[in-house]
Amino acid sequence: MRNYKDVTREEWEDWKWQIKNRITTLEELEKVINLTNREKDGIRETLKMFRMAITPYWVSLMDADDPECPIRKQAVPTIEETMFSRVDLADPLAEDLDSPVKGITHRYPDRVLLLITDVCGMYCRHCTRRRLVGKVDKTSNKNVIDQALNYIRNNTIIRDVLLSGGDPLLVDDTFLEYILSELRNIKHVEIIRIGSRIPVTLPQRITPAYVKMLEKYHPLWMNIQVNHPKEITPRMKEGIDLLLKAGIPLGNQGVLLKGINDCPYLHEKLVHELVKIRVRPYYLYQCDLSQGIEHFRTSVGVGIKIIEHLRGHTSGFAVPNYIIDAPGGGGKIPVSPQYVLAFTDDKVILRNYEGGIFSYPEPRNRISYCQEEANSHPKEGVAAIMNGNISSLLPEGTKRMERRKKRKDKNE
Numbered sequence: 462m463r464n465y466k467d468v469t470r471e472e473w474e475d476w477k478w479q480i481k482n483r484i485t486t487l488e489e490l491e492k493v494i495n496l497t498n499r500e501k502d503g504i505r506e507t508l509k510m511f512r513m514a515i516t517p518y519w520v521s522l523m524d525a526d527d528p529e530c531p532i533r534k535q536a537v538p539t540i541e542e543t544m545f546s547r548v549d550l551a552d553p554l555a556e557d558l559d560s561p562v563k564g565i566t567h568r569y570p571d572r573v574l575l576l577i578t579d580v581c582g583m584y585c586r587h588c589t590r591r592r593l594v595g596k597v598d599k600t601s602n603k604n605v606i607d608q609a610l611n612y613i614r615n616n617t618i619i620r621d622v623l624l625s626g627g628d629p630l631l632v633d634d635t636f637l638e639y640i641l642s643e644l645r646n647i648k649h650v651e652i653i654r655i656g657s658r659i660p661v662t663l664p665q666r667i668t669p670a671y672v673k674m675l676e677k678y679h680p681l682w683m684n685i686q687v688n689h690p691k692e693i694t695p696r697m698k699e700g701i702d703l704l705l706k707a708g709i710p711l712g713n714q715g716v717l718l719k720g721i722n723d724c725p726y727l728h729e730k731l732v733h734e735l736v737k738i739r740v741r742p743y744y745l746y747q748c749d750l751s752q753g754i755e756h757f758r759t760s761v762g763v764g765i766k767i768i769e770h771l772r773g774h775t776s777g778f779a780v781p782n783y784i785i786d787a788p789g790g791g792g793k794i795p796v797s798p799q800y801v802l803a804f805t806d807d808k809v810i811l812r813n814y815e816g817g818i819f820s821y822p823e824p825r826n827r828i829s830y831c832q833e834e835a836n837s838h839p840k841e842g843v844a845a846i847m848n849g850n851i852s853s854l855l856p857e858g859t860k861r862m863e864r865r866k867k868r869k870d871k872n873e
Contacts, residue, residue, distance in 0.1 A: 464493040464525070465517055473517070476665040480582065480631070484515045490537070494525040500537060507538035511591055511753065514584045516663050522691060531689040531721045535585055541756035542586065551592045553750040555790030564601055564609040568792055572621035575609055577601050577640060581628045582663035587718055587757045589749045589786075593627075600632050603639075610643050613650065623654040630659040630666055634674060641678040654682045656714070660700045661685055661692050667700030676707040684712045684743060688722050693734045701738050712743030715781065717767070719748075719759045725770035732771065732779040742781035747796075750788050761785065761796060769798045773814025 465473065472478045484490050487504045490513075496504075504513065515536045524530035552558075556566045556574070566574040578600040579593055588594055613619050622644055629637065644650050659666050660683075675681060683704060687693060704711060713735050717723060722731065732742045745767065748758040764783045771780045784793045802818065803810040809821045845851045855862065 464520065468517070474665050476663055476668075479516045479518055479663055479665055482517050483583075484517070484520060485513055490515070493520050494523055494533070494537075496537075497528055500528060500539065503540035503542070504538050506540055507542045507753075509543075511538065511542060512584055512596075513538055514581070516582050518665065518696070519583050519662050522694065529720070532691055534721055535587065535688065535718070536583055538586060539756070542753040544755075545752050546750075546755040548750055549752040549755065550750045550788065551752055553589065553788050554786055555788075556590075559790055562608050562612045563605050565612050567612075567616075567619075568790060571618055572623065573613060573619055574623050574625055575613075575640075576626050577606060577624055577629050577637075578627035578632050580626065580631045582631060582659050582666070585658070587716055587748060587751075587754050589751050590627075591751055591753070600636065603636075606640060610640075610647075613644070614647050617649045620649060620651040621654065622650055622652070623656060625656040628657050628659050629655050630657045634671065638674055641675075641681075645678045652680055652682060653678060654684065656684050658686045660704065661687055661697060664694075664697045664700035667703050669703060672703045672707045672709075675704075675709065679708060682710050682712070684714045685740065686715060687713050687731070687735060687740070688715050688718060690727070690731050690734050693738065698738050701740060705739055711740045713740050713781070714744040714746060715742070716746045716748055716757075717759055717764050717783075718757045721757075723759045723763050723767075725767045728767045729771060729775060732775060732781070736776065736779050742779055744793075745781040745783045747783070747785045749786060765796060765798055769814070772798065 484493070487496075487501060487508070490496065490504070491501075507513070513536075519532065519536055523533040523536075527533070556568075559566050559568045561567055564576050566576070568574070576593075579596060580598050580600065581588075581594055584591075584594065613622060624640070626632075632640075641653065644653050701711065715722070715731070722728060728745075735742055745764065747761060747764055748754060768780065768783045782795050783797060785796055786793050800812055801809060802812055807823050809823065811819045811821055813819065841851070843854065846854055
């Protein structure tokens with residue numbers, strides 16, 4: 462509660478007080494941390510384009526005198542946010558293109574993203590959805606949600622629904638429970654997931670009563686975002702413990718950020734701290750191509766270096782998947798060091814984390830048999846080639862494909 466000495470414990474622990482007292486202006490921020498002139502200029506210019514909102518809790522974690530504080534850099538705007546790169550995109554993941562109805566992104570066959578709010582507890586400077594988040598600070602209305610729910614009801618292939626936003630844990634309790642209960646009543650929806658940074662930026666929101674409501678809708682999973690060990694505080698651990706005791710598995714989807722966590726040794730400490738509180742490192746995301754955040758992006762080589770360092774130097778379940786969410790809607794692509802060096806007809810040549818080279822002999826009979834129904838197998842993509850459903854996979858739009866189409870149309 463540093464810099465908030467006049468605030469009572471009851472107020473501090475009230476999440477609504479935290480939201481009401483978020484810092485949204487330069488003048489408010491100047492009262493609680495010491496800003497450099499460069500920071501002040503950056504905030505003034507950035508606020509003409511993007512909003513700032515920082516919970517008092519998050520402010521209390523900052524080094525008030527150090528502009529390089531990793532907690533501070535995730536929340537305080539800088540002039541670099543106004544310097545768009547030529548590769549920046551308003552919608553880098555093409556979520557809008559894959560949106561059959563408002564609020565739904567349907568990219569993968571069996572799962573959808575359901576955006577239920579534009580509000581976050583804190584507006585992270587590296588946000589992928591900054592084109593949407595924080596513009597109006599409101600939850601999606603019931604008509605929009607009902608249309609999205611109907612889309613899910615009418616598409617029986619959907620077995621997994623991810624709630625996101627904004628931050629779904631800032632939605633009114635009653636409305637969130639309405640969404641959860643409606644999803645749970647859809648027979649083909651097996652899993653409900655929540656993506657939230659609230660347990661990290663506003664742990665006061667995670668109360669026994671709130672968690673009791675959530676646990677009624679199992680199986681319920683949750684992914685949070687912790688980017689630096691300093692974010693793992695005793696207060697944050699209290700909320701995490703409540704969620705875990707309610708049977709909600711927790712994973713971490715961190716983001717690789719230049720000047721904040723782009724160090725293998727820091728990541729080793731981070732994943733160790735996460736598993737100590739029973740949060741499994743799940744993804745480490747390469748920073749997306751959203752507008753104004755190129756200064757946070759590292760080279761892909763930095764991410765591979767981090768994974769190379771972790772592999773063999775920590776428990777396997779503590780190594781996250783390093784992911785590039787491909788621009789244009791290509792989806793999540795895992796990127797990792799190369800451990801398979803070569804194939805021959807009867808062996809695979811491998812290396813380990815120490816640089817050792819090993820030969821693994823293949824079995825004499827390499828034919829495998831799948832007992833599952835053929836109609837359950839993928840009908841497209843590389844997986845369809847592997848299981849024999851298709852013999853080839855050709856890109857569309859090439860001159861060769863255009864010639865084939867013209868010939869086909871002519872013959873018809």
